[in-house]
Amino acid sequence: MSWETVVGIETHVQLATRSKIFSGASTAFGAAPNVQASAVDVALPGVLPVLNRTAVEFALRLGLAVGAAINRRSVFARKNYFYPDLPKGYQISQYEAPIVQGGVLRIVLRDARGETEKAIRITRAHLEEDAGKSLHEDFHGMSGIDLNRAGTPLLEIVSEPDLRGAQEAVAYARALHSLVRWIGICDGNMQEGSFRCDANVSVRRAGDERLGTRCEIKNLNSFRFLERAIEYEAKRQIAILEDGGQVVQETRLYDAERGETRPMRTKEDAHDYRYFPDPDLLPLVLREEDIERTRAALPELPDAMRERFAREYGLSAYDAALLTGDRETAAFFERTVQLTSAVAGAPAAAGAELGSAGLAKLAANWLNGELAARLNAAELGIAASPVAPEALSQLLARILDRTLNSKTAKDVFAALWSGEGAVDEIIERRGLKQISDAAAIERLVEEVLAANPRQVADYRAGRDKAFHSLVGQVMKASRGKANPAQVNEILRRRLSG
């Protein structure tokens, strides 16, 4: 009997405003404890909250980017509970009337069967304030309270339980992570807690329509933890159900060191938060012109850009998705294509003689392949890449005009990466120019055939492997510079003759 894992995700996105959501204190990360806690953040008697308009604008951006309904009137409520790092004894959060309702986030999945796109429904997104931090380690027998984070604006984005399994959950989280940075509302720094996920996980037998009892897993501050926690939790629930037991609805904590989830609190000890509209804040009313202004200022969104890349450049959905993972990569790609096209004097979709792919496909392969690998290894963002679109386009142009083959191109790229100069200089200095002179290649082939009578005999006896060996010998003799297609062609002709 097979099982299906059903996941819904709640994401706390820290909005990249300079000041807090209800006070003028700074939101910068890493300051000494409590230096960024104003009278409002400390909840002194008599202080009052004033809403940060930029936080509202950021929430609007997200809502418009996922095609959600924007509530023209939304309400801030108080969520009441006692905790030392919650200075007012309540958190201000939108409860019954959130600013953003509905919407869809598209994710692209790739597996053995190919690529599929899936639309994940967003339930809602609402504005709220973050709490401070309790520090238990540094104080003997006491807890320290740091209220620097108290009042930091958060947008909580809640998905429907549309995700099936850990892979889809991660794809969703990545797509959302990409989107919030794309539209400039979050720095996406997961180590600093700017993007935090809670996963609601349940399992059911394949074909069952009803949702199983869910557990909420907290504290998933990396994509890897998200994936592992969901996998662990699904296995745990399946084991319980297969044993004839029942899953208890509860909140669980992911323990990254042990790679397991453990209970935090059950539904029974859930707080009664006594939500009610915050009388210190008027309902948030949005005017059409505010919404339209924000809509007009939105950049081209990743979904639209992904579709355009696939359409305009003939890329696969997966390649297009990788290139639109963030705005810098997308811009790098488009600039590279544009420059290459100018240098090579060919339109972006040209170069079909290189195979089914064109110039753009070539650029995509280099960005998603060699460049991505190098950047990853060096832990660099694409904006800090030592190889800029200008240099990469020179390289691609030399591939397109057959000066370089795939091997020599990699050598040149390595040289570019370590700053050895411009593409043509490197080619010149290293003598890497591809040999496409038929006569020169004929000579090399002749030498190799003469020196390897046994392989020639093997080939003629029908052993195809011998052919590859001969190709290798010719390439070696040319020190990698011979045009491989020509080598192939001339060898075949000579051997069949």
Add this chain to the structure above:
Amino acid sequence: MLNASVAELSSALAAKRVSSVELTRLFLARTGALNGALNAFITVDPERSLAQARAADERRARGEAGALTGIPIAHKDIFCTRGLRTTCGSKMLADFVSPYDAHVIERFAAAGAVCLGKTNMDEFAMGSSSETSFFGPVRNPWDLRRVPGGSSGGSAAAVAARMAPAATGTDTGGSIRQPAAFTGISGLKPTYGLVSRYGMVAFASSLDQGGPLAKSAHDLGLLMNAMAGFDPRDSTSLERPAEDYTRDLNPSLAGLRIGLPREYFSEGVERAVLARVREAVAWFESQGAQTVEVDLPYTRLSIPVYYVLAPAEASSNLSRFDGVRYGHRAKEYDDLFDLYCRTRAEGFGAEVKRRILIGTYVLSHGYYDAYYLQAQRLRRLIAANFAAAFARCDLLMGPTAPSTAFALGARVRDPVQMYLSDIFTLAAPLAGVPALSVPCGFDSGGLPVGLQIVGDYFAEARMLGVAHRYQQATDWHLRVPGGAPL
């Protein structure tokens, strides 16, 4: 000088007949002499007051004085004052010194007024008698065995006993008007949103409104000119052009339509109170005003509505007093939960606890709809009642309270009886409309009776003018309590 109005003191200062330092010394001395008997002030800091008075005199010498420059004013101990403790009448904040000034305090400082001290009040403004203060009850200057009303009882007693020319207060369900009525002075609760709540310790945020207590309607207007005004730090503060609240002090009374709510002239109101209010209304009629009977059918429900909504907001507003960051913290506790329990059990008095419990209950899952939401619906109906009434009249008149000042201790053990004394003052804050109380005579025991005037939103200047005309023709507001030790 002690009996002079703010307007008169202002003229005297301007004419250099007296200095602010002299005035401040005078009132400080009076306070020193009487506070033992009345307990009107929680905190007095003569050095601080005199320093402000000297600064005011210097300012006047530079020719930069305004109407309130150098005038000593007492502040309800609910307004945060930087460097001078703000207790809110509670053990919880008995040693709390705010690092910032409330907006109202800033405004008075900007006007050059002198802070005389911080006045006693019901704990966290919860009460109608000024008996729930951690610092002991305030006594009514007209009869020391009686309460001065509450919660701004310290401010009211201070003005009535001439310990201060004027004072600030806050009104959530009548806390300015009822003590003004009980002590024979004038008090105004402005339209919600005119006076910033920034730095005013919150009781029930959607109802709380700061306002002045003084000897006359004219003085109320002078104080309002300083207190009111937009404050971006309070999201419920109204952004309106500055207003002179004394601009309309002598309106024609001919044709003024006075609405008399049937519900305000009912049984349950002391006969002497009804008689004095009717006499006041008769004077207005003699001046050409017309009276019209109106209905405010939801008045009766304003008690349950108020005692659901105000505690609901209070239960949340008072959650910050947890012993973690400031204020009282229990000396001994086992764990975090115990810290909260003991701190709050020790720090809050019985009435505050009662309201936190009520508020927590009405917001709880399963009760929210039946209590909180239902009360919100009724609140809108109460506001609609006023709107309907103001379609038929210019303002409403009636008693401020159903009785004159009651005896100390008489109602402390019977909260429902205490809550009933707010019956006529609750509706105005629920609707957000302005209301004031002016003295209109005495009962047979010599206790003052208050006439309440309720107006439509932003009708303060008109209401003050109408009250001023009345005070030009009567001398109730000039009567001074005369018994020992006064």
